[in-house]
Amino acid sequence: xxQRTKIKDIARxxxxxxxxxxxxxxxxxxxxxATREKVREAANQLNYRTNVRARNLxxxxxxAVLLVVRNMSNPFYLEIFKGVEAVARAAGYVLLMGNTExxxxxxxxxxxxxxxxxxxxMILMTGAVPDGHAVLQPESGLAPIVVALxxxxxxDLAHVQIDNQAAAKRAVDYLQSLGHRRIAHICGPLxxxxxxxxxxxxxxxxxxxxxxxxxxxxxxxxxxxxxGRECCAxxxxxxxxxTAIFAANDEMAFGAISELRRRGLSVPEDVSVVGFDNLxxxxxxxxxxxxxxxxxxxxxxxxxxxxxxxxxxxQSAPQTLEMPTELVVRQSTGPAPQ
Amino acid sequence: xxQRTKIKDIARxxxxxxxxxxxxxxxxxxxxxATREKVREAANQLNYRTNVRARNLxxxxxxAVLLVVRNMSNPFYLEIFKGVEAVARAAGYVLLMGNTExxxxxxxxxxxxxxxxxxxxMILMTGAVPDGHAVLQPESGLAPIVVALxxxxxxDLAHVQIDNQAAAKRAVDYLQSLGHRRIAHICGPLxxxxxxxxxxxxxxxxxxxxxxxxxxxxxxxxxxxxxGRECCAxxxxxxxxxTAIFAANDEMAFGAISELRRRGLSVPEDVSVVGFDNLxxxxxxxxxxxxxxxxxxxxxxxxxxxxxxxxxxxQSAPQTLEMPTELVVRQSTGPAPQ
DNA sequence: TTGAAAGCGGTACCAT
DNA sequence: ATGGTACCGCTTTCAA
Numbered sequence: 277x278x279q280r281t282k283i284k285d286i287a288r289x290x291x292x293x294x295x296x297x298x299x300x301x302x303x304x305x306x307x308x309x310a311t312r313e314k315v316r317e318a319a320n321q322l323n324y325r326t327n328v329r330a331r332n333l334x335x336x337x338x339x340a341v342l343l344v345v346r347n348m349s350n351p352f353y354l355e356i357f358k359g360v361e362a363v364a365r366a367a368g369y370v371l372l373m374g375n376t377e378x379x380x381x382x383x384x385x386x387x388x389x390x391x392x393x394x395x396x397x398m399i400l401m402t403g404a405v406p407d408g409h410a411v412l413q414p415e416s417g418l419a420p421i422v423v424a425l426x427x428x429x430x431x432d433l434a435h436v437q438i439d440n441q442a443a444a445k446r447a448v449d450y451l452q453s454l455g456h457r458r459i460a461h462i463c464g465p466l467x468x469x470x471x472x473x474x475x476x477x478x479x480x481x482x483x484x485x486x487x488x489x490x491x492x493x494x495x496x497x498x499x500x501x502x503x504g505r506e507c508c509a510x511x512x513x514x515x516x517x518x519t520a521i522f523a524a525n526d527e528m529a530f531g532a533i534s535e536l537r538r539r540g541l542s543v544p545e546d547v548s549v550v551g552f553d554n555l556x557x558x559x560x561x562x563x564x565x566x567x568x569x570x571x572x573x574x575x576x577x578x579x580x581x582x583x584x585x586x587x588x589x590x591q592s593a594p595q596t597l598e599m600p601t602e603l604v605v606r607q608s609t610g611p612a613p614q
Numbered sequence: 615x616x617q618r619t620k621i622k623d624i625a626r627x628x629x630x631x632x633x634x635x636x637x638x639x640x641x642x643x644x645x646x647x648a649t650r651e652k653v654r655e656a657a658n659q660l661n662y663r664t665n666v667r668a669r670n671l672x673x674x675x676x677x678a679v680l681l682v683v684r685n686m687s688n689p690f691y692l693e694i695f696k697g698v699e700a701v702a703r704a705a706g707y708v709l710l711m712g713n714t715e716x717x718x719x720x721x722x723x724x725x726x727x728x729x730x731x732x733x734x735x736m737i738l739m740t741g742a743v744p745d746g747h748a749v750l751q752p753e754s755g756l757a758p759i760v761v762a763l764x765x766x767x768x769x770d771l772a773h774v775q776i777d778n779q780a781a782a783k784r785a786v787d788y789l790q791s792l793g794h795r796r797i798a799h800i801c802g803p804l805x806x807x808x809x810x811x812x813x814x815x816x817x818x819x820x821x822x823x824x825x826x827x828x829x830x831x832x833x834x835x836x837x838x839x840x841x842g843r844e845c846c847a848x849x850x851x852x853x854x855x856x857t858a859i860f861a862a863n864d865e866m867a868f869g870a871i872s873e874l875r876r877r878g879l880s881v882p883e884d885v886s887v888v889g890f891d892n893l894x895x896x897x898x899x900x901x902x903x904x905x906x907x908x909x910x911x912x913x914x915x916x917x918x919x920x921x922x923x924x925x926x927x928x929q930s931a932p933q934t935l936e937m938p939t940e941l942v943v944r945q946s947t948g949p950a951p952q
Numbered sequence: 953t954t955g956a957a958a959g960c961g962g963t964a965c966c967a968t
Numbered sequence: 969a970t971g972g973t974a975c976c977g978c979t980t981t982c983a984a
Contacts, residue, residue, distance in 0.1 A: 357686050393665065562871055
């Protein structure tokens with residue numbers, strides 16, 4: 277590095293004190309226009325750039341937010357990243373990525389970073405919170421954490437989420453409206469709240485319609501397309517296979533469709549398939565996938581906006597915001613076969 | 615924040631100086647085991663956590679690397695993120711995300727951040743470098759930048775890339791080996807080097823096989839599936855349509871396939887399609903997509919490893935590493951129709 | 953081996 | 969409105 281010019285250099289050139297330079301540069305109203313101009317000029321001339329680290333140390337902020345996910349390479353997160361990034365950036369914050377791989381130690385590390393002031397806030401997209409972590413019990417105010425798309429119970433944390441149960445129910449209702457009665461659900465992992473909520477929605481819809489749900493009609497996958505394939509196979513290896521499948525996410529729906537094709541069944545003529553998430557690729561899948569859309573960019577933006585409100589103490593009680601979902605009907609669903 | 619305990623508090627409790635505490639905590643060989651132990655204990659008892667910002671200010675490092683992409687929500691980057699993150703993390707670095715949206719101002723901002731020491735290094739996945747930026751002319755050594763998957767010419771920068779031209783040629787060779795002679799290429803944007811290299815590979819393969827390439831056989835898309843659909847339509851709206859399509863990325867290949875379906879053509883019976891990238895979803899697409907695999911995780915890991923070498927001055931000359939690609943043959947390609 | 957003290961580069965309080 | 973200066977919390981000379 278070159279000898280970076282510092283505030284002291286400007287002070288010397290402009291013939292003022294460092295205090296004045298600092299004030300002039302931060303547009304304080306405590307300096308005359310004349311001095312401000314003089315300082316500005318000196319700064320320009322010297323090619324000054326403020327040392328962010330030094331400032332942050334002094335003002336006790338890091339101007340960084342931590343975005344923590346279970347698995348960085350889950351395509352679902354992409355647009356959330358983007359939404360968060362846009363708002364963070366506009367507010368002068370940088371984005372630190374955290375990837376836990378479901379490892380509790382890593383989880384804890386990110387909470388530590390937050391407490392240590394390496395980040396001013398955190399957007400958490402894993403359901404797990406190390407319990408009793410100091411950061412969760414700030415003496416004053418709300419912990420600077422927003423939980424997105426997951427639900428952490430027994431914690432006073434801000435949330436932005438969708439109504440998974442209702443969205444799932446709507447998807448199944450739609451299949452019923454097409455005449456389907458034998459509808460199966462490929463679940464996400466059931467220890468996780470998301471998987472349970474979507475399963476609940478499915479069960480509710482079936483119960484309200486007075487439809488039986490055979491025991492084996494809710495196989496459990498892990499959100500991978502491979503697991504979708506396997507769950508689908510398990511459904512069609514038995515008598516009385518379904519005429520429609522509602523998968524807990526798009527990837528499993530893709531897996532199911534490819535398994536159906538492999539068995540010579542066509543979608544949607546023989547079997548209808550609905551996904552959940554509306555991944556970027558669902559529209560160009562063939563057949564284009566009917567699925568539940570989550571407004572991911574908006575979710576990211578909203579989460580970051582809430583976080584900013586908490587950080588700046590504009591918000592002091594944990595708020596829960598619910599974002600709207602919608603069923604996007606495409607080509608993977610059709611009338612139940614006779 | 616609680617009154618965080620600092621090194622001074624430990625010094626008081628342990629009955630030593632702050633200097634000794636600092637040394638003890640950083641495992642300096644200049645302290646007796648006894649003192650080290652004493653200090654450790656005091657630190658534990660006081661629940662001490664080191665203030666990373668203060669240390670970084672002092673040692674003039676940020677322990678952060680900047681990962682700059684054109685578009686954060688491009689699924690292609692996912693596994694690169696992951697590879698970079700793993701290596702960065704293991705080395706004690708945090709990952710800062712940069713998203714340029716192809717805006718030169720934003721590009722420049724990230725270079726500024728690097729120069730300002732907000733990050734110790736940068737992995738650049740946009741082809742653009744603000745020319746003459748100070749960071750590119752360090753008085754000593756190499757700029758702490760690794761260009762991944764793009765090529766920046768006229769710059770002494772480290773690169774990790776693949777042989778786009780050869781990979782494209784291999785894909786087309788394969789189609790030819792299946793008996794295809796009318797092979798079209800859906801290009802990526804041609805101002806960009808990547809798009810040009812893949813087009814070159816295509817042309818070379820065709821030329822070497824002595825095959826004509828009609829003018830309209832290389833429509834230009836923008837890597838979106840929508841553009842793939844349109845390019846495909848343009849090919850089949852004319853007489854003498856191709857029997858095989860090589861798309862410059864998977865998303866355009868998906869678009870092409872869905873357009874072919876719409877026209878009642880089946881893949882691969884009527885038309886074969888090859889993509890490029892091997893996105894996570896290509897395998898579960900139906901038909902599963904034949905495509906060129908890029909070792910994305912390894913690319914991320916390699917780029918980050920190179921960056922660490924540069925940062926620690928283990929590496930002083932710009933190096934270019936080439937990662938291997940392979941053609942993954944799946945179900946979207948088959949023998950040319952008679 | 954240990955301690956005192958000088959910074960790292962800013963910001964903000966207290967005078968004037 | 970401006971200047972002097974303490975301080976953010978740590979690391980690292982320099983002396984002892």
